[in-house]
Amino acid sequence: MDFMNTFRLALRALARNKMRSALTMLGIIIGVGAVIAVVSIGQGAQYLVQQGIQAMGTNAVFIAAGSNRAGGVRQGYGGVKTLTVDDMDAILKEIPLIQQAAPALTNRQQVVYGNQNWNTSITGTAPNYFEIRTWPVQAGSAFSDEEVDIAANVCVLGTTVEKILFADENPIGKTIRIGNLPFRVDGVLESKGQNVTGQDQDDVIFAPYTTVQRKISGITWLQFIAASAVSQEASLAAVGPITSLLRERHRIRTGDDDDFLIRTQADIADLQNQTQATMTYLLGGIASVSLLVGGIGIMNIMLVSVTERTREIGVRMAVGATEDDVRSQFLVEAVTLSMLGGFIGIIFGLVGSALISNFLSWPTLISGKAIVAAVIFSAAVGIFFGYYPAHKAAQLDPIEALRYE
Amino acid sequence: MPDPSAIPTERGATAQRSEPVIRLESVFKTYDLGEVQVQALRGVSLEIAEGEFVAVMGPSGSGKSTIMNILGCLDRPTKGRYFLDGVDVSRMTKKELARIRNRKLGFVFQQFNLLSRTSALENVELPAVYAGIPPEERTRRAMEALTRVGLAERAGHHPSQLSGGQQQRVAIARGLVNRPAILLADEPTGNLDSRTSVEIMDILQTLNVEQNITIVVVTHEPDIAQYAKRNLLFRDGKLVRDSLVQDRFVAREVLKTLPTVEQQAAEEALEENKLPA
Numbered sequence: 001m002d003f004m005n006t007f008r009l010a011l012r013a014l015a016r017n018k019m020r021s022a023l024t025m026l027g028i029i030i031g032v033g034a035v036i037a038v039v040s041i042g043q044g045a046q047y048l049v050q051q052g053i054q055a056m057g058t059n060a061v062f063i064a065a066g067s068n069r070a071g072g073v074r075q076g077y078g079g080v081k082t083l084t085v086d087d088m089d090a091i092l093k094e095i096p097l098i099q100q101a102a103p104a105l106t107n108r109q110q111v112v113y114g115n116q117n118w119n120t121s122i123t124g125t126a127p128n129y130f131e132i133r134t135w136p137v138q139a140g141s142a143f144s145d146e147e148v149d150i151a152a153n154v155c156v157l158g159t160t161v162e163k164i165l166f167a168d169e170n171p172i173g174k175t176i177r178i179g180n181l182p183f184r185v186d187g188v189l190e191s192k193g194q195n196v197t198g199q200d201q202d203d204v205i206f207a208p209y210t211t212v213q214r215k216i217s218g219i220t221w222l223q224f225i226a227a228s229a230v231s232q233e234a235s236l237a238a239v240g241p242i243t244s245l246l247r248e249r250h251r252i253r254t255g256d257d258d259d260f261l262i263r264t265q266a267d268i269a270d271l272q273n274q275t276q277a278t279m280t281y282l283l284g285g286i287a288s289v290s291l292l293v294g295g296i297g298i299m300n301i302m303l304v305s306v307t308e309r310t311r312e313i314g315v316r317m318a319v320g321a322t323e324d325d326v327r328s329q330f331l332v333e334a335v336t337l338s339m340l341g342g343f344i345g346i347i348f349g350l351v352g353s354a355l356i357s358n359f360l361s362w363p364t365l366i367s368g369k370a371i372v373a374a375v376i377f378s379a380a381v382g383i384f385f386g387y388y389p390a391h392k393a394a395q396l397d398p399i400e401a402l403r404y405e
Numbered sequence: 406m407p408d409p410s411a412i413p414t415e416r417g418a419t420a421q422r423s424e425p426v427i428r429l430e431s432v433f434k435t436y437d438l439g440e441v442q443v444q445a446l447r448g449v450s451l452e453i454a455e456g457e458f459v460a461v462m463g464p465s466g467s468g469k470s471t472i473m474n475i476l477g478c479l480d481r482p483t484k485g486r487y488f489l490d491g492v493d494v495s496r497m498t499k500k501e502l503a504r505i506r507n508r509k510l511g512f513v514f515q516q517f518n519l520l521s522r523t524s525a526l527e528n529v530e531l532p533a534v535y536a537g538i539p540p541e542e543r544t545r546r547a548m549e550a551l552t553r554v555g556l557a558e559r560a561g562h563h564p565s566q567l568s569g570g571q572q573q574r575v576a577i578a579r580g581l582v583n584r585p586a587i588l589l590a591d592e593p594t595g596n597l598d599s600r601t602s603v604e605i606m607d608i609l610q611t612l613n614v615e616q617n618i619t620i621v622v623v624t625h626e627p628d629i630a631q632y633a634k635r636n637l638l639f640r641d642g643k644l645v646r647d648s649l650v651q652d653r654f655v656a657r658e659v660l661k662t663l664p665t666v667e668q669q670a671a672e673e674a675l676e677e678n679k680l681p682a
Contacts, residue, residue: 002537005534016522311518312520314518315518315519315520315531316531316535317479317503317506318477318479318506318512318518319506319507319512319531319532319535319579320503320504320506320507320508320532320535320536320583321503321535322499322500322503322504322535323499323500323503324500325503325535398479399474399479399480402479402514402518
């Protein structure tokens with residue numbers, strides 16, 4: 001018997017018990033629908049995060065001061081005093097892959113303006129930091145390199161700090177107090193929102209690093225260097241040369257740990273990919289559980305169907321159906337059931353994610369891969385769970401089957 | 406009751422050729438039921454020639470169902486050989502047997518065994534579907550078979566819309582569609598009233614005479630066996646009597662003596678004065 005005939009036969013058998021077929025498919029429909037919807041929500045979130053990473057500059061390389069060990073006691077990151085502006089100059093001079101670099105160190109201080117005050121992080125840096133992080137000034141201007149050279153008391157505010165201290169007042173040119181020192185506000189940065197970990201990136205004040213080193217923190221070293229490479233590939237390629245250069249400059253013996261830490265955006269993207277992989281496994285797990293449940297439903301109904309149609313099977317065998325004919329008849333029926341469920345599930349999933357992005361305004365991104373996987377999986381479920389009932393049907397003895405009441 | 410008129414044809418010239426359609430050579434069938442072994446057939450040998458009309462008789466437990474299953478290639482003999490149309494089928498695989506059933510045998514059952522919610526035409530087409538005959542050709546053949554049993558105009562009806570006699574005629578048409586060597590009927594009239602039974606026997610006799618189709622009927626009713634040309638009596642797994650039928654019934658003649666359904670209805674209506682005279 002040819003395939004089209006078998007397929008038509010399967011459709012008719014399923015149409016005969018519409019309610020039963022629909023309920024049997026429900027397991028697959030829900031499973032596939034849920035996976036499609038959840039994957040598209042996940043992909044939407046993923047897309048946002050990727051955009052966020054891009055916004056931070058995909059070529060960025062961060063070099064943070066690491067921990068050192070003093071008599072067996074390890075200090076946290078930023079604990080060492082070895083990372084300096086000289087290191088930064090050396091990197092710029094000797095590693096052509098690195099285009100720009102800005103020094104940075106932070107310090108938490110109480111800031112006061114008028115009757116408002118706030119505790120925030122003061123980051124000392126150079127004007128090119130804003131370029132490296134692609135973070136433009138929205139009002140006023142950034143401080144200049146000259147102001148860095150003379151360690152002037154000037155600063156640039158993040159929007160969160162600006163709102164708290166100034167409310168509706170124009171902050172440009174006003175003087176605020178950071179710790180015990182007066183600072184002139186030169187500019188306000190554009191809002192950057194939360195970072196990947198949910199931290200408010202706008203709750204910050206930037207000032208010349210010389211000023212922070214000498215007048216606030218009272219140190220001569222840096223906590224990190226924000227650099228940018230000529231390209232995304234270069235940012236990865238630069239890690240090795242920077243490491244050997246810094247190890248040499250810091251006189252670290254072979255076998256000892258680095259006293260610094262290098263992070264690139266590519267690393268962060270890697271981390272993101274790992275997170276995504278974990279999510280994918282999790283979703284895959286949920287999907288396989290629901291498909292398993294759906295598959296068991298199909299097997300159950302197919303077994304019932306084989307028993308109900310024992311006599312029909314007997315008749316078919318008597319008039320010349322081979323075991324293969326009977327087996328493929330029931331197998332095609334099971335696969336039709338599961339794939340039909342899969343297709344309906346895909347439609348439900350698509351509609352569901354469209355509704356979610358409309359009403360909850362969550363970003364969703366339809367995944368072609370998830371749809372292809374859903375189709376393949378539902379077919380596989382049909383074959384896997386349909387085989388046993390179909391085989392049972394094929395093994396029936398025609399004499400017994402014809403006598404079955 | 407029946408008119409014991411002359412048998413229209415004796416065994417024709419074709420029946421005299423060397424190779425019979427069915428030849429059983431000392432066939433044994435033993436069922437292994439664990440502790441006990443049941444000997445359903447104990448050395449049955451027989452030949453049935455082309456164009457014969459044979460009735461297989463015997464009480465229950467005589468082995469007549471077993472012989473039917475073996476003749477129908479639904480089962481294989483434990484010992485002995487079975488030649489169908491000159492081919493030894495006693496050692497064939499299940500798949501080969503399915504093919505033999507499909508090409509060489511037509512089945513008619515007591516329960517009709519039509520597929521429900523499937524039209525008469527599609528029921529008749531079923532063996533042709535498994536034979537791999539292309540759609541147009543099998544529809545043509547199925548219509549031809551339905552015409553032969555007088556049901557061409559009911560081709561689109563489902564079994565539930567047909568009477569018992571009509572259902573059995575559809576089943577006969579299904580048995581004929583692949584032009585088999587023999588038509589096997591297992592108690593074909595067991596579920597039918599007496600007039601319909603005679604109608605079915607009329608169809609079988611007509612097919613036997615006009616198409617020279619070999620027919621084997623299993624029955625426990627002596628009346629029905631009288632429509633065949635030859636009777637085989639089984640008892641305790643053995644063929645105990647093989648006889649030509651004397652005073653054979655001719656269904657067409659018998660039908661004339663029986664009131665038709667319409668006549669019956671008309672008579673009843675007249676009695677109740679419901680029809681104008």
